[in-house]
Amino acid sequence: MCGIIGCVGVRDSMGRLITGLENLEYRGYDSAGVAIQNGKGVEVYKRSGRVDELKKATPDKHAEIGIGHTRWSTHGPPTDDNAHPHTSTKEDVAVVHNGIIENYSDLRHKLEAKGHEFTSDTDTEVIPHLVQDFLDEGKDPETAFRETIKMLEGSYAIGCIVDNHGAVMATRQGSPLVLGVDDDAFYLASDVPAFLDYTDRVMYLEDGDVAIIRKGDLQLSDIEGVTVDRDVETVDWDPSETGKGSYDHYMLKEINTQPTALSNTIQGRADVENGQVNLEEFPPGTFEDIDSIHLVACGTSYHAAMYGSNMLSEGGVATTAFRASEYELHTNTIDENTLVIAVTQSGETADTLGAMRTAKEKGAEVVAVTNVVGSTAAREADQPLYIRAGPEIGVAATKTFSSQVVSLTMLSQRILDDLERGTPRGDMPEFLESLQRLPDDIERVLEHDDAKNIARRYSDAKSYFFIGRGTANAVALEGALKFKEITYEHAEGFAAGELKHGPLALITDRTPVFAVFTGDEEQDKKTLTNAQEAQTRGAPIIAIAPKDHPSLEFADEHLEVPSTNSAWAGLLANVQLQLVSYYAADQLSRPIDKPRNLAKSVTVE
Known part of the structure; x- marks a missing residue:
């Protein structure tokens, strides 16, 4: 701002x-x-x-x-x-x-x-x-x-x-x-x-x-x-990175340059041959004294923090993602054995900086996951982890969300390696191979225009719902945020199981439901049931899943993503949802790069 x-x-x-x-x-x-x-x-x-x-x-x-x-x-x-x-x-x-x-x-x-x-x-x-x-x-x-x-x-x-x-x-x-x-x-x-x-x-x-x-x-x-x-x-x-080039909008350019941004994020950090994540900022033993982990962030960065929190929790380490503006209400849970991970694209978000300072006053170790070298968050943290996404101009964050998620997921593996109670992944070779393949997989998503067609078909909807579980819940929330901030249409994201606890009352045949599936069989089965509950009440279901996923037996529409490790599937789904939001906003002639009342960097509390 x-x-x-x-x-x-x-x-x-x-x-x-x-x-x-x-x-x-x-x-x-x-x-x-x-x-x-x-x-x-x-x-x-x-x-x-x-x-x-x-x-x-x-x-x-x-x-x-x-x-x-x-x-x-x-x-x-x-x-x-x-x-x-x-x-x-x-x-x-x-x-x-x-x-x-x-x-x-x-x-x-x-x-x-x-x-x-x-x-x-x-x-x-x-x-x-x-x-x-x-x-x-x-x-x-x-x-x-x-x-x-x-x-x-x-x-x-x-x-x-x-x-x-x-x-x-x-x-x-x-x-x-x-x-x-x-x-x-x-x-x-x-x-x-x-x-x-x-x-x-x-x-x-x-x-x-x-x-x-x-x-x-x-x-x-x-x-x-x-x-x-x-x-x-x-x-x-490069100054050329801050221009639109041949694209109509910065947002579309930044969606399409995610493969390059992620390649930069991953470079030198994924060691497939030895089956480990290498983050030179955090040598082995860095986190061995940590008892609890908090992630603090706002907006899109908060959804990335939720994703990272899920990855740590799956590894057996209790982790909580907090909205930075609410963090001061939880200071009694912070001590010198707390690791606080602040997630901020700009490194200047006022609420996140406030949360960092609160944590440091309590003696916590603070890591900043940010895009901007020399930013306030990078300087005030005990150690920054740069996401290397390059400049992002569009107000609606796209490539920085993907790079934040990848950075946090790699960081989670480093933390799990240091903690005795942590359980490193049993599928590490496949996890890392899928990570290396992620830029190419996103490129494959970008080659199709299914999102444009779906945005057109549901342009007269009254509301748009996004659902998922685990990491897919974070992606659903992010998908809804992108949709509402650039289309100005009503959109909401929910943990899939919460639909039946109130939101079903809003379901009509003009409420398309975007269901995110990650390939986690147990979680996907439950999301499938929740989507069917909405469908029986008239809602059209759009499944974001690989082409052979069970959800396709009943879904009204399909946004295809390549098959990959469940850790990364949500990011592929996220690209599809970014495209849906973009094309819906474009059809409505919205000012996509400059949505009303919003700013790229919120530097006031």
Whole structure:
């Protein structure tokens, strides 16, 4: 949610700001704006709606310093006035901000008492007014900025420019901010793809860092002005990965590039010859003192966590997947022998970071399963495990879910190897061979268009149900989430056995039921019975299963997946459900990559 871009040191900063905002559109937003400094004061241009609307309103001007923003509304509706950047009364200061200023109301009342006039409903607007207030007291811009930061409570990433100062000032606290480094030019952003067209050299700011960025010069310090050092890293993302290529939508591209993403996830980690999983981050013995395991996550990542929890539980190790936003209710179950696995695609999800910090305060060991090198989760965890999926632009997560599931399943095997009470798989050779084959199996799923045809046939349904057991339950929940978030149609996922405990009351002949089968004979038999219960009440049944599965004797429709080890069958079914959601949304002409009210990275609680 929300995106920040800044540029210092190139004459076409305006153009690069707009490009950065376009690159950040995937984060979700409802307005956009830029502020430039070109020797004639601070000029601000902002519009509600899409970046294209802003583009039409910005003149072709040269400026070496500028900041920009895409806003996802928290305080105040999406209007031109509420769009960022925000300025002070004198319009000498412009600010962009991600996060929430929790004490903004008190600050605003104090500033209004001093004569400051506010023009928006946002919490952000107090920041430029505070800076201006300190400037009016005679403080220089950098001191005014630092004094302002000291007064803020909450989470924030901030970019600020002051007339005639010649620099962008920036800081972060609980919200991501990264610098791009390119010869004499610097970029400021909430996420690397914003400036990946121009540089792949990045510096990740940490909470409390204050950056003063001028052409050819970067000063990095803490809030008191004490110099700090941060490493410059090179990201291995190809700029072409952040484009749509020949695809109509990022989501379709990312569904279709899952074989490549999973090949990267698996590479060097599955040792078929020796029958073991090798994770260099976790040598043998890493987990031998663990008594309990918690997984914490939100949204799609939570469904991946459920999948991973199932894999550990099947191996004889009691494991619980928690929604990160609820984790603080379970702190009495955490101690120094607890392993907490935080699952977050971006590494910046506020609720998940909060759960990690709660766990660390209790002495637990924390592992972060994430996609973003240098993210807050990766830095704060005792050890990160990178899923290596590459950049994902579509708001609806697809390839990152698959890579999270594979990473968690491999991690579960490493944990089971370390714990005496754990039972390593009896089918390890076949499990690993199927894992190596997984990218090819997904490629086979993608070669058929059954999902498009089924999406068309059931386009007039009233509701869509998704059911499964065990790992298939996690896939059913994920399938329903994908469907509802991009089609805006009603969809629900259930543990298959729960249908008869209430949801059957909703079943009609306009309620297609997608039943996920994994090849686990005992679980599939029960799911089959539950699906038949729905069918006898009029519901059409769509079975996601191999071509020779028993469910095909009664199913109304079939989405075929290759036969594989039951550990991976759910992922093949998930690809089919992703395609159904995509094609259903496409037929409804939904904005698939930018679903309403949603953001890619949720950095507020």
